[in-house]
Amino acid sequence: MSFVTVLRVVVAAALLIGAAVLIWLMLPSHTTVRIPEGLSSANAGMAERGAYLVRAAGCVSCHWDRKNKGEPFAGGLQFKTDFGALYSPNITPDEETGIGRWSDEDFVRALTAGEGIHGEQLYPALPYTSYSKMSIEDALAIKAHLMSLAPVAAPQKANELSFPSSWRGLLKGWKLFFFDGPTPLADDATRDATWNRGRYLVVALGHCAECHTARNAAGAMVAGQELRGNPKGIRGWKVPALVGPGAKDFDSWSVDEIAAYLKSGVKPDFDSAQGPMAEVIEDGAKYLSDEDRRAIATYLKSLKRD
């Protein structure tokens, strides 16, 4: 074979692979979600259970444009990211603009796999990187609660992203590197129930790491840096480290002080919570049970301090 022929074959192969990758990125994806027999968001008691879980998962802080007099859960809040502006969607049961027509599978898939009802890739501003560790039952209870709300007609605001991040297909590739898919947390048998509950609340529902972790150039949490603080901050507010050598300040907080802070927003030095963390407390943590707040504190204090 002459050099030209080899070159032709190589170029053709590269083009074919490139085309295949492009097609793969463009194809919708529907990750399989297996809802156990008999489990449904329509079951009795699910909506009540979900009302509590919605607090634990901090849904309303982001799905509410309160500054512009929006309705709770109707979305529209702007997120300024390094890639442009995103707007949160309406998660009230409105059939046209909300999640009114979503099936249980659709909802679980969005929350734990980051895929929309048409198989489109969702931006990780929805913290599915954490919610993927949630149990299917809890996800369905959250849906049950949302479906019990009054529907609000609030059309999706168009995102203001520049190419290539404006192309959702690219997220399929992003997920290969930075997302494991639905992986519900299993209890660690060597730990007690409080610790396991605390870990579930921190890692899966509370998605604490989403803010308290530095992000890389691709906008993903830096692996191994979870809860070690986000030097860039969030909306100008410092996001302190909760573990690691940078957590000197937090280390001085006792389990009781952490639990009290999550209830009242009062720091041990009697300063007040402000910014995004004040929202976490006001919209969510203050509605949790004392046991759950203690579980969160217990788990956080059990993490490596070095």
Add this chain to the structure above:
Amino acid sequence: MRVLLIGAAFGAVLCAGALWAAEAPAQNPQELIEARVATMKKMGAAVKAGVDMKAPAADAKAKLAEARKIAESIPSLFPKGTGPGDPGVTKTRALPEIWAKPAEFKAAADKLVALLKTAEAAIDADETTKGTALNATYKGCKGCHDEFRGPEIP
């Protein structure tokens, strides 16, 4: 030659300006801000000790009174020229609203003073009244911070 003269004149004006600017404030604004932060921390510590349900009544009252005196001085801790963007100010979380809405700022400080007075008076009351009054003091801190204190990273 003319260029030199104009340059010298400019230089002289600049020097005079710098001298005048250096003389104007009694204290370096940034030092004043650091002192203000320390005073606020002191007040926080006093409130914390004062609202401790287990503290002896006399101690709690003394701490709440100490906090109240500091709270009364809050408007005076924020003179003009100690806000963000003012000359000599390198770091402050104080928001421009403090100087843009002085009446609201004073009202927020007054509210804290009132809450601390109520708490002080409730030390000898029954447990429920006392608990409610002591818990409410925190609203005084928060009320002011939410409106008049900004993020750490501007």
